[in-house]
């Protein structure tokens with residue numbers, strides 16, 4: 001499985017706080033979640049005008065285009081469809097937007113890349129965007145961030161839409177029918193947000209909006225963490241059984257809604273900074289984003305100086321639900337001292353790192369990686 005890319009926006013860390021101390025809360029205008037939520041697409045899209053532009057990858061189009069066509073036409077709309085081929089590069093997004101200037105709304109359907117492509121098109125067209133995820137591997141559906149790649153699949157920028165998605169449609173029947181590995185990754189990505197937002201608040205961190213974290217965001221991120229601890233095992237079992245149970249609904253809400261609101265209004269920090277090194281690390285580079293972030297949370301906790309018991313408790317939870325506790329679980333068996341130092345060096349280049357509660361240097365990051373690895377080896 002390949003990394004689906006970083007999802008979150010780059011905070012303007014290191015820059016002065018914008019908006020003169022005025023706090024900001026951003027989130028999607030509407031959020032619908034449940035089995036069959038995609039069936040609302042006609043009604044939802046009609047509110048924006050007669051000509052929706054649907055963007056998705058070839059897999060999604062093969063699976064859902066007839067249903068989407070019927071739903072949109074049934075609402076009296078004239079939809080157009082565009083298929084994302086390959087990587088989300090700036091030329092690819094411009095090609096998707098070409099000739100679509102009259103679109104009333106852009107509808108992204110699929111995984112993170114399809115949704116980000118739709119957001120990129122919406123930015124060019126100055127149109128609102130509706131996101132309809134078919135997997136729950138991260139919180140891209142609710143965020144304003146767009147990860148941009150080059151032709152070599154290396155992420156080169158994270159653009160930010162001027163507004164959050166106007167509407168999010170999370171059809172949990174689709175999520176439950178997708179491989180559980182995607183939901184497991186989404187759990188890893190979501191669980192980080194509590195630790196990152198708390199550190200951001202405790203220090204001088206800024207959110208992707210360039211403003212100070214909100215107490216509201218910390219509460220939401222904390223709720224995501226608690227919801228996952230309580231319901232993740234049952235939710236993953238439900239996903240294996242392809243059933244949208246209440247446990248699965250709770251966890252999808254934590255992964256898509258709470259996680260997105262938590263990081264956009266609470267800030268990212270060391271856990272996401274570590275992905276700078278992980279996306280270039282032997283073996284680990286091919287792990288999905290949420291699995292990388294899950295392991296990185298253990299390092300984040302180690303760097304904060306949390307006690308062994310607390311870190312081991314989360315690691316044991318990871319073990320139960322199949323998330324990584326060591327680099328070996330991410331595909332990087334027996335990391336060398338040089339490899340760990342290089343990971344720490346690349347981590348230091350992440351702007352999110354300035355959101356850690358206290359200043360960190362490369363040696364401190366490397367030491368935290370080694371401590372987390374030692375603890376992970378013991379569970």
Ligand SMILES: [Zn+2]
Nearest residue numbers: 007008189293
């Ligand atoms: Zn993430």
